[in-house]
Every structure is written in C-alpha cells, then in structure tokens.
Amino acid sequence: xxxxxxxxxxxxxxxxxxxxxxxxxxAVESDPLEAELQALLPGSQCGQCGFVxxxxxxxxxxxxxxPVTLCAPGGKAVAEQLARRLGIGADLSGHEDVEPRxxxxxxxxxxxxxxxxxxxxxDAIVGAAKQIHTVLLDNCHGCAKCFxxxxxxAVTMHKVQVNLADWHWHKPKLKASRKH
Amino acid sequence: MKLSRIRGGIHPExxxxxxxxxxxxxxxxxxxxxxxxxxxxGSAAEPVxxxxxxxxxxxxxxxxxxxxxxxxxxxxxxxxxxIIEQTAPHPSGLPQKAIQLRPDGKDxxxxxxxxxxxxxxxxPAEIDARVAAAGIVGLGGAAFPSAVKLGLRETHxxxxxxxxxxxxxxxxxxxxxxxxxxxAQVVDGARIxxxxxxxxxxxxxxxxxxxxxVEAMTxxxxxxxxxxxxxxxxxxxxxxxxxxxxxxxxxxxPAGKLTADIGVVVHNVGTARAVHQAIRFGRPLLSRVITVSxxxxxxxxxxxxxxxxxxxxxxxxxxxxxxxxVPHRLISGGPMMGHPLPALDVPVIKGTSGILALTRDEIxxxxxxxxxxxxxxxxxxxxxxxxxxxxxxxRRDNLDAATRSGVRDCVSCGSCSxxxxxxxxxxxxxxxxxxxxxxxxxxxxxHERLKGLVEARRARMDKLARAKRDAAARARTAPPAAPPMAxxxxxxxxxx
Numbered sequence: 001x002x003x004x005x006x007x008x009x010x011x012x013x014x015x016x017x018x019x020x021x022x023x024x025x026x027a028v029e030s031d032p033l034e035a036e037l038q039a040l041l042p043g044s045q046c047g048q049c050g051f052v053x054x055x056x057x058x059x060x061x062x063x064x065x066x067p068v069t070l071c072a073p074g075g076k077a078v079a080e081q082l083a084r085r086l087g088i089g090a091d092l093s094g095h096e097d098v099e100p101r102x103x104x105x106x107x108x109x110x111x112x113x114x115x116x117x118x119x120x121x122x123d124a125i126v127g128a129a130k131q132i133h134t135v136l137l138d139n140c141h142g143c144a145k146c147f148x149x150x151x152x153x154a155v156t157m158h159k160v161q162v163n164l165a166d167w168h169w170h171k172p173k174l175k176a177s178r179k180h
Numbered sequence: 181m182k183l184s185r186i187r188g189g190i191h192p193e194x195x196x197x198x199x200x201x202x203x204x205x206x207x208x209x210x211x212x213x214x215x216x217x218x219x220x221x222g223s224a225a226e227p228v229x230x231x232x233x234x235x236x237x238x239x240x241x242x243x244x245x246x247x248x249x250x251x252x253x254x255x256x257x258x259x260x261x262x263i264i265e266q267t268a269p270h271p272s273g274l275p276q277k278a279i280q281l282r283p284d285g286k287d288x289x290x291x292x293x294x295x296x297x298x299x300x301x302x303x304p305a306e307i308d309a310r311v312a313a314a315g316i317v318g319l320g321g322a323a324f325p326s327a328v329k330l331g332l333r334e335t336h337x338x339x340x341x342x343x344x345x346x347x348x349x350x351x352x353x354x355x356x357x358x359x360x361x362x363x364a365q366v367v368d369g370a371r372i373x374x375x376x377x378x379x380x381x382x383x384x385x386x387x388x389x390x391x392x393x394v395e396a397m398t399x400x401x402x403x404x405x406x407x408x409x410x411x412x413x414x415x416x417x418x419x420x421x422x423x424x425x426x427x428x429x430x431x432x433x434p435a436g437k438l439t440a441d442i443g444v445v446v447h448n449v450g451t452a453r454a455v456h457q458a459i460r461f462g463r464p465l466l467s468r469v470i471t472v473s474x475x476x477x478x479x480x481x482x483x484x485x486x487x488x489x490x491x492x493x494x495x496x497x498x499x500x501x502x503x504x505x506v507p508h509r510l511i512s513g514g515p516m517m518g519h520p521l522p523a524l525d526v527p528v529i530k531g532t533s534g535i536l537a538l539t540r541d542e543i544x545x546x547x548x549x550x551x552x553x554x555x556x557x558x559x560x561x562x563x564x565x566x567x568x569x570x571x572x573x574x575r576r577d578n579l580d581a582a583t584r585s586g587v588r589d590c591v592s593c594g595s596c597s598x599x600x601x602x603x604x605x606x607x608x609x610x611x612x613x614x615x616x617x618x619x620x621x622x623x624x625x626x627h628e629r630l631k632g633l634v635e636a637r638r639a640r641m642d643k644l645a646r647a648k649r650d651a652a653a654r655a656r657t658a659p660p661a662a663p664p665m666a667x668x669x670x671x672x673x674x675x676x
Contacts, residue, residue, distance in 0.1 A: 042627060043634045077623040084580070122633040141630050164218075166622070167272040168615020171574075172605040174548045 033085075034062045040081050041071055044121035046143030048072045061086065073141045075100060101142040101157040103135045109154035116146035116155060181383075181410050184430040186423045188562040189415040190595045192516070194389055195350040195542075198480040199473050204357050206484045207497060213281045213488030214266050215241060215252050219529040220317040221324045222248030227279055231262045236290030238464055241279050244312065250325045250530075251315045253464040255486035257290070258283040269491070269512050269529060273522030281488065292462040299372045299459045304333060307376035307459065314458035315465045315530075320344055320355075320419070320448035321513055323531035326455065329445065330376045336440040338379045342428055343370050345386040345393060345449045346412060346419035349514025352534045354469040355449050357482045359386065359393035362453055363400035369452030370407060372459050377445055382407040383428050384449070389414045416516065417593040421446040423562055435589045468530065472498050476507030476537035485528050491535055492524040507537040515542075516594045549602035557596040557606060563589050567596035567606045574609045579617055587613050 038058035045053040049070040051060060060066035061082060068082040105116070105125075112130040124140040127133030135146075147155045218224035225242035229235060235254040242252040258281050266278035293313070296302055312327030332338065343366070347355040359366060366384075374382050384401070386394050388411050398409045412418055412427050422433040424446060431442045439446055450469065457463045467487060473480035478499030485494060491510075501507055511518040512532050521535075528535075557567035565586045573581040587610055596606040 043631055074627070075623060077620050077627065080580075080620075121637065122630045123637050124633075139630060139633060141626070162272075162274070164268060164270065164272065164274050164276060166619065167270075167274060168619060169271075169608065169611045171612045171616075172608045174605075 034058050036085060037061050037082065040078060040085060042073050042078070042141065042143075044073065044141070044143045044145075046073065046121070046145055048143065073100075073143050100160040101144070102137055102140040102160055103142070103144070103146050103155050104158050105133050105135055105146075106154045106156065107132050107134075109152045111152055111154075113151060115149045115151065119145040119149045121145065181408065181428075183410070183412060183427050186415065186418065186427050186562055187564060188560045188595060189417060189423075190560050190598050191414065192350050192416060192598065194414075195473075196353050196356070196389070199351075199471050199482055200353045200356055200390075202353075202357070202480065202482050204354075204361055204469055204482045204484055207486065207489065207494065209256055209283045209285065209287065209486060210489050210493040211283070212261075212490065212493075213255060213258075213283065213486060214264075214278045214490060214527040215255075215281065215488040216266065216268060216276050216278045216527060216529055217242055217252065218276060219252065219323060219487070219531065220250040221322065222246065222250070222328075224277065225249060225252050227263055227277075229260045229279065231260055233260045234258070234284075235260065235281070236288050238292050238466065239290040240464075241281075244315075244325075248325060248328055250317050250327075251313065251464075252279070252487075253315055253466055254281060254290070255466040255488060256281075256283045257286050257288040267523055267526050269519075269521055269526040269532065271519045271522060278488075278527065292464075295461040296459050300375050302375075304330070304376050304378055307372065310459055310462075311376070311455055314454070314463070316451060316454045316458060317465070317530050318448055319450035319454060319468055319530065319533070321517075321531050321533050323529070326447070326451055329447070330373070332438075332440045332445060333377045333379075336438075337443055338377055338440060338445055339381060339443045340429060340445075341370065341374045341377055341379055341382045342421075342424055342444060342446045343382065343384040343449055343452055344419060344421065344424060344446050345384055345390070345397070346424060347390070348387060348414075348416045348419040349516055349518075349534075351473045351536055352471045352514050353473075354471045354482055354533055356390045356393050358450055358453055358469055359390070360396045363396040365453045365456045366397070366449045367400045367404075367407060367452075368460070369454070369456035370447070372455055373447055373452060374406065379445075380406055384409045385412050385418075385424055385428055386410070387412055387414045387418055416595065417562055417591070420562070420591055420593060422591065435586070465530065468528075468532070470494075470528065470532055471534040472536075473534065474507065474511075474537035475539040475542045476501050476503075478502055487528060487530060489528045490524075491521065491526055491528065494528065494535060495524065495537070501537060508540045509536075509538040509543050511536040511538065516598070517592060546603040548604045551604060552602060554601060556599050556601065560595040560599045562593060562595060563591060565590060567610075570613075571604065571606050571609045574613045579613055579620070582613050583617065588617065590614070 038054055041054040041057060043054050049057050051057040069079045071078050110132050114129055117125045117127050117133060121143060122139050124136045125133055144157055147157055223246040226245045227242045229241050236257045237254055239254045240251055241254050244251045261280040261282050264278055264280050265275040267273060268276040308327050308330050316326045317323040318326060345355055345359050370382050384397050394409060394411050401407045401409055417423055421439055425439045425444045426432050429444055433439050433442055454465050467484050469482055470485050471482050481498055510521045512521050513519060513534055515536060551568055553568060561567055570582050570585045570587050590610045592607055592611055594607045600606055
C-alpha cells in the first residue's frame with residue numbers, strides 16, 4: 001500500500017511542478033482582445049466616442065474603462081457585439097440609439113474645395129476641384145467629419161427618415177394591469 | 181387520401197355566417213382609383229404613363245422592375261391624373277408612390293394579348309412570361325409575384341401543387357365564394373399552373389367548414405386523374421402553406437426553407453383563377469374578390485373590387501358604419517394576421533383579401549397580466565416553439581436568446597396571443613423582434629461594406645504616400661543635369 005501511495009504522490013508532485021514551470025515560462029503574453037474589439041468598431045476614426053481613434057477606444061474597452069455604448073455611428077448593433085465579446089451582460093434596454101444621421105451638401109454653398117472629400121473615411125463624397133460635391137447616402141454612416149471640416153457650412157447632418165422598407169413594429173408597451 | 185396531423189393550432193369561431201352565402205357582386209366603378217406602384221413583394225413597378233394620358237382598360241401603367249417585381253395595369257378606361265404620394269394600406273401610415281386614375285365611365289377595353297387556345301402545348305417559359313405580363317401575384321395575401329414562383333421548377337424538384345382553399349381566417353369568405361361560383365375557372369387555372377411548374381399532381385385543399393365549395397370543386401374535377409379535392413380539418417392555421425403542406429403530404433418543411441425544397445408549391449385559389457383569365461383571355465389582373473364584414477358595418481359583402489378603389493368608397497357603397505363613426509378596429513385581411521389600417525383613404529391592393537370593421541366586443545381587448553407559465557401557448561404553437569420563453573427574452577431585450585429559441589421560425593399566426601389567459605401580446609413581441617433583428621442585420625451588413633470602403637481608402641492613401649516618398653527620393657538622388665520636378669499644380673495637389 002505504501003508503494004501505491006508513494007508512487008501516486010511522486011507522480012502528482014512531478015506533474016504539478018511541470019504545470020507550474022509551464023505557467024511561468026510558456027504563458028501567452030499579448031492580449032488579442034484589443035485587436036478583436038478594434039475589428040468590431042467601424043474604423044472611421046471619427047472621434048465621437050471621445051477617444052482619438054478606434055484603436056485607443058478599443059484599448060479603453062479592453063481595460064474596461066469605456067462603456068460598450070460609446071460608438072455613435074455603430075449604434076445598437078456594435079454595442080451588442082462589443083458586449084457579447086467582452087462577456088458583459090449589458091442591459092441595453094435603456095440605451096437610446098443615437099439617431100442615425102447622414103450628411104447632405106448644400107450645392108448653393110459648396111465651393112468645391114475638396115476638404116470634405118479628403119476627410120470622408122468611407123469615400124461617400126464624390127467631387128473634384130471647383131466642382132460641386134455630393135454625398136452618396138448608401139455609404140454615409142454619419143461620422144460628421146465632413147460637417148466639421150467644411151469651411152462654408154455647406155454640410156448639414158440630417159436624421160435618417162424611416163421608409164416602408166425599414167419600418168418594423170414597435171415593442172409592445174404593457175399598460176399596468178389591475179393589481180390582485 | 182390519408183392526411184397528417186398538424187401540431188397545435190386553435191379553433192376560433194368562424195364568424196363567416198354574415199357573408200358566406202352572399203354571392204359575389206361587382207362594385208360599380210368608383211370616381212377615383214389609386215394604384216400603388218408596389219402591391220407585391222419585391223421592387224416597385226416603374227410608371228410608363230404621365231399626367232393627362234388617356235388609357236384603356238387593361239393598358240400597362242407601370243412595368244416590372246428587377247427580377248422580383250410585377251407590372252400594374254389600368255382597371256378601367258380613363259385618364260391619368262398624376263403620380264402622387266399616397267398613404268399605403270400599411271400600419272405605418274407611411275406614403276408610397278401611386279398612379280391616380282380617373283375613370284371615364286366607359287370601361288372600354290384596350291388591346292389585350294391574344295389568349296392561348298391550348299395552354300398545355302405552350303412551353304412553361306411561355307406560361308411564365310404571360311403570368312408575369314399579367315401582373316399576377318399571390319392573392320392569398322402574401323402578394324409574391326406568381327411568375328417568379330413558377331420559376332422554382334428550374335431550381336427545385338417539384339412533385340405536388342397544392343391549391344390553398346383553406347381560408348382558415350375568421351370572417352373571410354372570398355375564397356369560399358370564388359370556389360363555389362367559379363370552380364371551373366379555378367380548376368383550369370390550377371392545371372395551367374401545374375403545367376407551368378412541370379408537375380402532374382394537383383391537390384385542392386378545402387377546410388371542412390365549406391361543404392358547398394368542396395361539392396362545387398369536386399364536380400369541377402370529376403373524371404380527372406391529375407387533380408383531386410381533399411377536405412382538411414378546420415384548424416387555424418391550416419391555411420399557412422407550411423402547415424397545409426404537412427397536412428396533405430406529411431412532409432414537414434425544414435426551418436428557414438421553402439415548401440419547394442420538399443417538392444411542393446402552394447397557390448391560392450384566387451391566384452389560380454387569375455392565371456386562367458390571363459392565359460385563356462390575355463386579361464391582366466385588374467380586380468379581386470374581397471370580403472367586407474365585421475360587426476361595425478351595416479351589411480357584409482363579397483365584392484369584386486377594382487384595384488385602387490379607396491376603402492372609404494368601398495365602405496360607403498356597403499352602407500357605411502353602424503353608428504356612423506370609425507369603428508374600434510379597421511383591419512385589412514383577417515383578424516388573426518391582418519394589419520390595422522392607418523386611415524380610410526387608403527387603396528385596395530392586390531394582397532387585400534378582406535376589410536373588417538370590428539366593434540369593441542368583437543375584439544375583446546384586455547389589459548395584459550403577468551405570465552402564469554401555464555404553457556397553453558406552447559401547446560397551441562403550430563411551429564413547435566415556446567412563446568412564453570421567447571417573449572420573456574424579448575421583454576428584456578435579449579434578442580440573441582430569442583433567436584436561439586427560434587423566433588425567426590415563427591410564422592406570426594397569432595395562436596399564442598389568442599389563447600393566452602393573461603392576454604399577453606405574444607405575437608406582437610415576436611413581430612417586433614423579427615423586425616428588429618432584420619434591421620440589425622441590415623445595419624451589420626452596411627457596417628461590413630463600409631469597413632471595406634474604409635480599408636480600401638486607407639490602402640489607397642498609403643500607396644499614394646509611398647509613391648510620393650519614392651518620387652521625392654528619386655528627385656534627390658537624380659543627376660544634377662536632370663530638369664527639376666514640376667511644381668505641384670492645384671490639379672495634382674487635389675488628386676493626391
């Protein structure tokens with residue numbers, strides 16, 4: 001019996017020390033979480049979240065210093081994905097989606113300076129020097145960089161109107177029923 | 181024929197007594213018609229007429245646009261007033277483009293394509309083309325372009341066409357009357373559809389609460405071997421195509437798939453009649469039979485209504501509302517799956533099967549109580565889902581869990597809401613969830629696409645920056661005799 005106890009004790013000690021050594025010398029150092037979170041963000045570096053770009057925003061999210069609802073152009077879709085990746089049970093029922101907006105260029109005020117053209121992160125603006133510029137609505141996600149750059153205030157941000165293709169039923173609101 | 185059981189379902193009162201024995205009457209032509217450009221699933225049709233144009237009955241007003249679409253034709257002769265933004269007969273109350281036509285009272289036919297003497301010697305592609313040109317869409321309410329559905333023969337192995345004469349919704353009797361009064365036309369249309377789908381077995385399914393329709397259709401198919409009439413049990417939602425398919429063929433349609441994936445295509449009896457008219461006589465879809473009923477109406481009718489008739493004109497012709505004011509609920513379709521109408525000045529479209537004016541008593545709306553977890557909703561769900569669980573997830577905005585529990589497989593029949601003893605709006609939660617999930621999918625797809633654009637732009641900027649650096653480096657190391665680099669002009673600076 002002593003042989004059985006002894007041999008198992010020796011095996012346990014040996015395997016335990018191997019695990020300990022592996023934990024110290026073979027540990028994975030880099031944190032892939034930040035890169036994954038950055039991939040979930042839109043990537044337009046618009047700065048509406050308060051961080052300089054999507055990279056620093058992802059770093060803050062990974063450290064838990066920023067809420068998952070930080071990205072305005074991303075909306076609820078991105079907030080949910082971030083919450084899922086971080087494993088946080090984010091109660092988003094109270095989170096009001098910042099209304100999606102899109103940019104519109106007023107052709108009377110546009111001077112064709114190309115500044116918004118160079119700023120647009122998704123190439124949603126078409127135009128050339130001294131030609132009128134316009135916004136391709138399908139590609140605009142409302143980061144508002146063009147709005148801030150335009151020297152003549154020709155760019156305005158408008159709320160996206162719901163149309164028949166996008167409309168869906170609202171969540172039922174339950175009136176208080178009679179108390180028992 | 182041995183039928184299979186479908187799970188769950190409910191047995192609401194028929195409430196068809198008011199209109200089931202009312203023969204179909206034709207509505208006198210109203211003073212104005214509003215033809216929406218999108219009366220079907222798919223892309224809106226494109227107008228080919230302009231303000232002031234005189235048109236004859238059957239003339240093309242808007243042509244189909246894209247692979248899933250349908251054309252619109254003039255239901256009568258008259259002149260085009262304008263193309264306007266019209267409130268759609270849709271709960272959102274949002275406007276849609278419509279062609280306004282003022283009838284001239286003469287009801288003169290234009291030039292129609294010649295009908296086919298023998299449709300069974302024409303190729304299926306020819307049948308497709310004629311059905312498409314006639315603007316025929318599913319008249320059961322789904323309004324899917326029928327020609328596109330015929331095209332399923334190319335991509336799927338089909339063996340059975342089921343003609344849906346179930347009409348399981350309470351109040352509605354239009355399909356019942358069409359089968360009783362036009363049985364021969366329905367049978368002919370069904371056989372043409374079967375030829376178009378290149379299959380040989382047709383089953384006409386009629387719920388047992390329509391014995392006269394069963395008799396009329398049985399007489400119409402007497403002697404034929406390719407088409408048979410079957411009586412199915414009265415069980416809502418027997419008219420749902422997946423469930424009717426299971427009842428008739430015993431095959432259950434897998435989640436997310438079409439009945440065509442298990443070899444079956446389902447068409448409404450009204451659609452079959454429209455196909456008969458189009459193929460035999462070249463007539464496009466210009467009107468449809470609608471049941472107008474409900475306790476808040478002076479009288480109930482089954483009416484052949486020209487497309488584009490305003491609901492207000494229809495109600496006036498029927499005698500108006502009983503107490504003169506708008507009823508508690510005005511519904512397009514049936515009470516289970518129909519939509520509330522946003523106003524009275526909305527037009528009848530191809531998918532409108534009924535207009536119901538319901539009183540407070542008929543609706544029996546009650547405030548919702550807490551879920552007592554009785555599980556009755558689970559026993560009535562025909563899709564085998566657990567409504568109480570899914571609704572609890574949706575209440576807490578956990579749409580992921582709702583999806584995992586199968587909310588996307590819900591057909592929105594409403595059996596759960598109907599049966600819930602606490603009057604919880606279960607199917608309303610599911611309709612919200614499905615809509616929200618689709619909206620999130622669209623947002624996600626847009627993000628993917630935009631991310632692609634951002635990456636492409638970054639790559640382009642990097643490439644330009646590198647090219648600039650290389651050019652500058654070359655200029656520095658170039659031999660002194662070489663001409664200096666041209667100074668950047670405004671053009672090149674802008675293009676960089």
